[in-house]
Amino acid sequence: MVQSAVLGFPRIGKNRELKKATEAYWSGKISAEELQTSAKNLRLDHWKLQKDQGVDIVPSNDFSFYDQIMDHSFTFNAIPERYLKYDLSPLDTYFAMGRGMQRPAIDGKPAVDVPSQEMVKWFDSNYHFLRPEVSDKTEFKLNSTKAVDEFLEAKQANIQTRPVLVGPVTFLYLAKATKESSVKPIELLPKLTAVYVELLKKLVEAGAESVQIDEPILALDLSKEVLDSYKSTYETLAQGGAKLILTTYFGPLKDNIEVLKGLPVAGIHVDVCRAPENLDAALSILDDKQILSVGIVSGRNIWKTDFQKAVAVIEKAIAAIGSERVIVASSSSILHIPHSLTGEDQLKPEIKRWFAFAVEKCAELAILTKAVNEGPASVREELEANAADAKARAESPITNVKAVRDRQAAVTPEMHTRATPFEKRYALQQESLKLPQFPTTTIGSFPQTKEIRVTRNKYVKGSISAEEYDAFIRKEITDVVKFQENIGLDVLVHGEPERNDMVQYFGEKMEGFVFTVNGWVQSYGSRCVRPPIIVGDVSRPGPMTVKESAFAQSITSKPMKGMLTAPITILRWSFPRDDVEESVQAQQIALGLRDEVLDLEKAGVRVIQCDEPALREGLPLRRADWSQYVDYAVKAFRLATGGVKDDTQIHSHFCYSDFNDIFDAIQGLDADVVSIENSKSDMKLMSVLSNYKSCIGPGLFDIHSPRVPPVEEFKERIDALVKSVPKDRLWINPDCGLKTRGWPETTADLENMIVATRMARNENA
Numbered sequence: 001m002v003q004s005a006v007l008g009f010p011r012i013g014k015n016r017e018l019k020k021a022t023e024a025y026w027s028g029k030i031s032a033e034e035l036q037t038s039a040k041n042l043r044l045d046h047w048k049l050q051k052d053q054g055v056d057i058v059p060s061n062d063f064s065f066y067d068q069i070m071d072h073s074f075t076f077n078a079i080p081e082r083y084l085k086y087d088l089s090p091l092d093t094y095f096a097m098g099r100g101m102q103r104p105a106i107d108g109k110p111a112v113d114v115p116s117q118e119m120v121k122w123f124d125s126n127y128h129f130l131r132p133e134v135s136d137k138t139e140f141k142l143n144s145t146k147a148v149d150e151f152l153e154a155k156q157a158n159i160q161t162r163p164v165l166v167g168p169v170t171f172l173y174l175a176k177a178t179k180e181s182s183v184k185p186i187e188l189l190p191k192l193t194a195v196y197v198e199l200l201k202k203l204v205e206a207g208a209e210s211v212q213i214d215e216p217i218l219a220l221d222l223s224k225e226v227l228d229s230y231k232s233t234y235e236t237l238a239q240g241g242a243k244l245i246l247t248t249y250f251g252p253l254k255d256n257i258e259v260l261k262g263l264p265v266a267g268i269h270v271d272v273c274r275a276p277e278n279l280d281a282a283l284s285i286l287d288d289k290q291i292l293s294v295g296i297v298s299g300r301n302i303w304k305t306d307f308q309k310a311v312a313v314i315e316k317a318i319a320a321i322g323s324e325r326v327i328v329a330s331s332s333s334i335l336h337i338p339h340s341l342t343g344e345d346q347l348k349p350e351i352k353r354w355f356a357f358a359v360e361k362c363a364e365l366a367i368l369t370k371a372v373n374e375g376p377a378s379v380r381e382e383l384e385a386n387a388a389d390a391k392a393r394a395e396s397p398i399t400n401v402k403a404v405r406d407r408q409a410a411v412t413p414e415m416h417t418r419a420t421p422f423e424k425r426y427a428l429q430q431e432s433l434k435l436p437q438f439p440t441t442t443i444g445s446f447p448q449t450k451e452i453r454v455t456r457n458k459y460v461k462g463s464i465s466a467e468e469y470d471a472f473i474r475k476e477i478t479d480v481v482k483f484q485e486n487i488g489l490d491v492l493v494h495g496e497p498e499r500n501d502m503v504q505y506f507g508e509k510m511e512g513f514v515f516t517v518n519g520w521v522q523s524y525g526s527r528c529v530r531p532p533i534i535v536g537d538v539s540r541p542g543p544m545t546v547k548e549s550a551f552a553q554s555i556t557s558k559p560m561k562g563m564l565t566a567p568i569t570i571l572r573w574s575f576p577r578d579d580v581e582e583s584v585q586a587q588q589i590a591l592g593l594r595d596e597v598l599d600l601e602k603a604g605v606r607v608i609q610c611d612e613p614a615l616r617e618g619l620p621l622r623r624a625d626w627s628q629y630v631d632y633a634v635k636a637f638r639l640a641t642g643g644v645k646d647d648t649q650i651h652s653h654f655c656y657s658d659f660n661d662i663f664d665a666i667q668g669l670d671a672d673v674v675s676i677e678n679s680k681s682d683m684k685l686m687s688v689l690s691n692y693k694s695c696i697g698p699g700l701f702d703i704h705s706p707r708v709p710p711v712e713e714f715k716e717r718i719d720a721l722v723k724s725v726p727k728d729r730l731w732i733n734p735d736c737g738l739k740t741r742g743w744p745e746t747t748a749d750l751e752n753m754i755v756a757t758r759m760a761r762n763e764n765a
């Protein structure tokens with residue numbers, strides 16, 4: 001009999017209960033015991049929920065208070081010394097690793113001041129993990145029995161679970177060596193694997209019938225050294241006596257499949273949503289007993305699974321190896337999708353029927369499994385309903401809008417190109433904008449005060465009128481403009497007070513998007529996001545930002561920068577469609593933005609910024625796929641911005657990433673000025689900066705921190721930059737928008753930045 005399996009369930013809870021409980025604990029409102037109790041209740045709820053939907057194999061140890069990788073660092077005692085010296089409780093040590101800790105001395109306990117571990121994106125998802133830190137001094141040992149405890153907790157509730165562990169090769173591959181250590185993390189595999197064996201033995205003793213061991217790095221380009229390590233590592237792991245299901249996801253295994261051949265594991269899981277070819281690849285290397293777990297229900301998007309296609313794939317696996325050896329599974333953990341569709345009553349029924357969130361995906365797994373075990377007749381109604389939903393979606397007018405498609409068909413290469421090369425048009429812009437050397441600017445948003453949020457909520461709820469809200473926004477803009485004039489910034493912004501979020505704001509103004517009320521997904525720790533969903537062809541019915549930007553420009557003689565979110569960021573921070581290529585969706589968004597850019601220009605806005613912070617994260621996992629992505633991403637930006645006059649200045653902005661990999665792409669955008677987050681990266685951008693051909697503003701202060709750098713520090717940074725960037729190409733700005741900061745530090749930061757800039761101008765005139 002085929003069995004169904006979920007690889008990991010969203011842990012934050014239907015109404016973000018976990019977020020609320022952990023934040024309450026952090027602020028001292030509830031005790032550690034109360035926090036543990038609510039976590040335990042959530043775990044139990046989630047196991048029951050999955051069982052109730054009919055899932056056979058449900059995961060345990062997929063729960064985490066902060067991040068699953070950090071749980072492994074903690075479990076295996078990869079805890080950097082700096083977190084141990086304060087004698088914190090284990091739970092507080094753990095949270096300190098995740099979010100840092102700063103508190104004054106109290107009751108004879110010393111003051112604590114320790115930053116968090118480094119946070120990194122989980123492959124190409126929007127989930128973030130805390131990068132493990134190891135050194136030759138790391139003493140791997142079992143520091144926590146979380147995996148065993150959670151297994152037993154479920155068992156006590158009469159639920160047999162399959163514990164999830166992140167595999168040792170993936171763990172060390174994602175780790176970094178501590179500053180003091182020169183060890184290559186992967187060299188520590190033998191030591192770490194020995195402790196995994198101990199843990200596996202404990203799980204077997206506790207009654208675990210099999211263990212899911214995740215090795216997602218197998219979807220990456222790997223060195224021979226890493227690939228070779230699989231054999232010895234898994235031979236050692238076999239001593240643990242557990243039936244291991246080696247689990248891969250997020251992409252094609254390609255040649256990496258070879259290292260799985262002959263490994264002493266009970267089975268292999270592959271993602272056939274992202275890479276259908278994984279099915280044949282896996283079938284070709286299994287021995288005659290190994291299980292194949294077929295990841296056919298996507299853990300990465302919110303679309304209903306096409307049952308007809310899915311059944312055909314599963315049947316193929318059954319035909320090859322027999323139903324006893326096939327598992328029907330989610331492609332990856334489903335933590336990347338919202339909890340459930342229940343309560344999303346604002347969604348039009350004709351659109352809601354296209355979606356399946358986590359709970360609904362569990363039901364899908366059960367239906368598919370029944371279909372292959374008992375025959376299609378056993379779930380006829382479900383199969384028919386699913387086919388009808390798919391048909392309705394394919395035929396829906398919103399998924400194929402003629403006007404949008406016609407416009408796409410008429411896009412010409414010239415539309416991606418500014419009329420005049422940078423050198424020449426920049427001279428014209430200088431003439432018209434009359435900016436000093438080292439022009440100063442900000443990235444767009446100013447502090448989103450409580451008053452702004454409260455007033456916006458009132459407007460959304462209808463308790464104030466559109467006129468009252470407009471007047472409020474105008475006053476906010478006026479204040480921010482005056483502030484910038486007073487402290488002496490050169491290129492001003494309107495401050496973005498009208499925006500809830502840089503993607504949602506545009507989604508709401510365009511056709512083709514829908515929004516959930518409760519579709520939260522964990523991004524990192526207790527932070528959750530609620531991505532818009534792209535459901536149809538995207539277009540822009542009318543101006544989105546012109547009113548605010550034109551007003552802001554009308555009250556100052558300084559240049560006002562119009563502020564837009566660029567195509568890839570809108571696409572990446574939404575749930576994209578799965579029925580149309582992402583390149584097509586990016587182009588649709590770009591055409592809408594193009595109209596906006598031209599309308600801004602018409603309204604007298606001479607500087608326009610299109611933020612593309614998500615450009616880096618869209619890079620495919622395999623290098624061979626990069627150029628195709630970069631090509632359409634760059635084209636989308638150029639299509640959005642390429643139609644302006646020579647003396648209209650196009651800016652772009654990048655943050656949250658390591659830019660080395662996309663520096664050519666950034667150059668390819670042909671923007672006149674780019675600002676790049678830089679302050680946290682120890683100015684490591686420096687080496688590439690000198691090669692940049694247009695203007696560049698490396699961020700001068702970290703907007704995530706309330707700390708205000710003194711003037712001297714700003715001056716040092718500017719001096720360092722002047723050495724690598726041509727003097728007439730350097731712009732001065734913060735790392736990113738200021739919306740999460742308060743006014744006092746914003747004022748102090750910007751004042752110091754401007755004083756230092758003036759000093760630098762005097763020295764470099």
Ligand code: MET
Binds near residue numbers: 502613736738
């Ligand atoms: C994450 S990038 C943010 C850019 C946006 N213009 C802001 O200033 O907030």
Ligand SMILES: [Zn+2]
Binds near residue numbers: 443
């Ligand atoms: Zn930013």
